[in-house]
Amino acid sequence: xxxxxxxxxxxxxxxxxSAPPDPDNSFSGGxxxxxxxxxxxxxxxxxxxxxxxxxxxxxELMRASRYHAGSGxxxxxxxxxxxxxxx
Numbered sequence: 001x002x003x004x005x006x007x008x009x010x011x012x013x014x015x016x017x018s019a020p021p022d023p024d025n026s027f028s029g030g031x032x033x034x035x036x037x038x039x040x041x042x043x044x045x046x047x048x049x050x051x052x053x054x055x056x057x058x059x060e061l062m063r064a065s066r067y068h069a070g071s072g073x074x075x076x077x078x079x080x081x082x083x084x085x086x087x
Contacts, residue, residue: 016046058083 027035049059064079 015050016043052082056085058085 052059060081060083061078062081063076065077066074067077068074
């Protein structure tokens, strides 16, 4: 039988906490979907960074470029800088 882990336990173990809901959310359906995709990807990235650091790597994220959508919106595109720590 598997033990059920609630969200609070998971947040405490990983060191991350969920952002509170925004009552003034006025994003369109497409914007909300895109925002959720970014948030989910960042969560997975943060978990991967924790695993990398726990395995002895140093991970730094650096902006590689900035994407401009042509409508005034933009987004930073990142690359990782990885260093192996000597033991």
